[in-house]
Amino acid sequence: MIHRLHFQIDERSGVPVYRQMMDQVKYYVAGGTLRQGDQLPSIRELASALTVNPTTVVKAYTELERDGVIEMRHGKGAFVSGRAKAITREEQEVALRRSAKQLAVEATQLQVTPPRVITVVREELNAVNPSPSADETPVKFTVVPGR
Amino acid sequence: MIHRLHFQIDERSGVPVYRQMMDQVKYYVAGGTLRQGDQLPSIRELASALTVNPTTVVKAYTELERDGVIEMRHGKGAFVSGRAKAITREEQEVALRRSAKQLAVEATQLQVTPPRVITVVREELNAVNPSPSADETPVKFTVVPGR
DNA sequence: CTGTCTGTATGATAACACCCAAACAGGGAA
DNA sequence: TTCCCTGTTTGGGTGTTATCATACAGACAG
Numbered sequence: 001m002i003h004r005l006h007f008q009i010d011e012r013s014g015v016p017v018y019r020q021m022m023d024q025v026k027y028y029v030a031g032g033t034l035r036q037g038d039q040l041p042s043i044r045e046l047a048s049a050l051t052v053n054p055t056t057v058v059k060a061y062t063e064l065e066r067d068g069v070i071e072m073r074h075g076k077g078a079f080v081s082g083r084a085k086a087i088t089r090e091e092q093e094v095a096l097r098r099s100a101k102q103l104a105v106e107a108t109q110l111q112v113t114p115p116r117v118i119t120v121v122r123e124e125l126n127a128v129n130p131s132p133s134a135d136e137t138p139v140k141f142t143v144v145p146g147r
Numbered sequence: 148m149i150h151r152l153h154f155q156i157d158e159r160s161g162v163p164v165y166r167q168m169m170d171q172v173k174y175y176v177a178g179g180t181l182r183q184g185d186q187l188p189s190i191r192e193l194a195s196a197l198t199v200n201p202t203t204v205v206k207a208y209t210e211l212e213r214d215g216v217i218e219m220r221h222g223k224g225a226f227v228s229g230r231a232k233a234i235t236r237e238e239q240e241v242a243l244r245r246s247a248k249q250l251a252v253e254a255t256q257l258q259v260t261p262p263r264v265i266t267v268v269r270e271e272l273n274a275v276n277p278s279p280s281a282d283e284t285p286v287k288f289t290v291v292p293g294r
Numbered sequence: 295c296t297g298t299c300t301g302t303a304t305g306a307t308a309a310c311a312c313c314c315a316a317a318c319a320g321g322g323a324a
Numbered sequence: 325t326t327c328c329c330t331g332t333t334t335g336g337g338t339g340t341t342a343t344c345a346t347a348c349a350g351a352c353a354g
Contacts, residue, residue: 003198004257005253006256008248008249010245010249012161014162014166015161015162016161016340016341016342017341017342018341018342019161019218024252024253024256027253027256027257030256030257031256031257031258031259032258033254033256033258036150042299042300043300043301043302044299044300044301044302052342052343053342053343055342055343055344056229056299056341056342056343057263058302058303059342061301064291072300072302073300073301073350073351074300074302074349074351075299075300075301075349075350075351075352075353076299076300076301076350076352077300077301078300078301081353083332092257092259095253095257096253096254096257096259096264096267097267097271099250099253099254100250100264100267100268100270100271101174101248101274101275102170102246102250103246103247103249103250103268103272104177104268104271104274104275105170105173105174105177105178105272105274105275106242106246107174107243107246107272108177108178108272108275108276108305109173109176109216109258109316110234110239110242110243111239112239112243112313114269114272114276116243117243117247117268117272118265118268118269120243120244121247121250121251121264121265121268122246122251122261123247123263124244124248124251125251125254125255125264127248127251128251128252128255130250135281140263146353159332163310163311163312164312165311165312177321189329189330189331190330190331190332191329191331199312199313200312200313200314201314202312202313202314203311203312203313203331205331205332206311206312208331219321219330219332220320220330220331221317221321221330221331221332222320222321222322222329222330222331222333223320223321223322223329223330223331224329224330225330225331232297269336288309295328295354296353296354297353297354298351298352299350299351299352300349300350300351300352300354301348301349301350301351302327302347302348302349302350303346303347303348303349304328304345304346304347304348305344305345305346306343306344306345307342307343308328308331308341308342308343309340309341309342309343310339310340310341310342311331311338311339311341312337312338312339312340313336313337313338313339314335314336314337314338315334315335315336315337316333316334316335317332317333317334318331318332318333318334319330319331319332319333320328320329320330320331320332321328321329321330321331322329322330323326323327323328323329324325324326324327324328
């Protein structure tokens, strides 16, 4: 079975790329998709998949290690840290609401009707469509770039 | 009656200050608190209230003007734009999808169930959508800083 | 050992974000 | 007119973000 991670980088958002990557790794850990011991995409793999410079990925991974989310092992790869606890449930809720609020504001600015917004959100949720997994063994993930 | 705008700037977020200000103005406009013709805080007033440099506010206002949200009039002030910027259906669709996809990816990373996402989006749409008001007189707003 | 994967580390370059100070110019009221 | 509000513009400074190219070093299979 192939596991995929969806990474979405929005250059127009003004948010630094390395920080967007950090957030998304944290979200995967918080959501349970990435579990203790799982191997993250290598620096070069992630960099080429997202067409960013490896240095940028290094920065993201280094900061994530400083935050205790991941561990990097020379010559082996980057792995989800044991003592992760990257994000609290409350922070997850805040993150979701912030993103939803942003969508709501933008849609209102664009004068899109609420039903239309709901429809599009449903479509995009289906498009992302995660693969359900109850596997307990540490796995390696590939990247699905989103730009 | 005194009208107040609450501005909150988070320096640790990594999001550029001028962009945080832009988002909040957009939110007020989308939500109907700021209406066509309303006068925004002056550049210097907003800058001193938030203890940021006036140049930063200039950048935010300039970008907002480029987005068609506000208009700046030399010697008079900054006002909420009358005419919504002309945008094609296609541009509207692209912008909406981009924002929706961002939310979908993030929700998936957090392993939030699609129904839950829809619920939150509905709530945020309701929170943004203004109750139609009969008051048409333009007003001036002051700033209450949040730091 | 060799090849190839992995992370680690530089220095140079460019663009952006933010601050600071100062000056210029329009609008409107005393 | 003068005064004080307003936006406009310029030049200089610092730190961050991100790119590119290059090199070094650990892990491991063949």
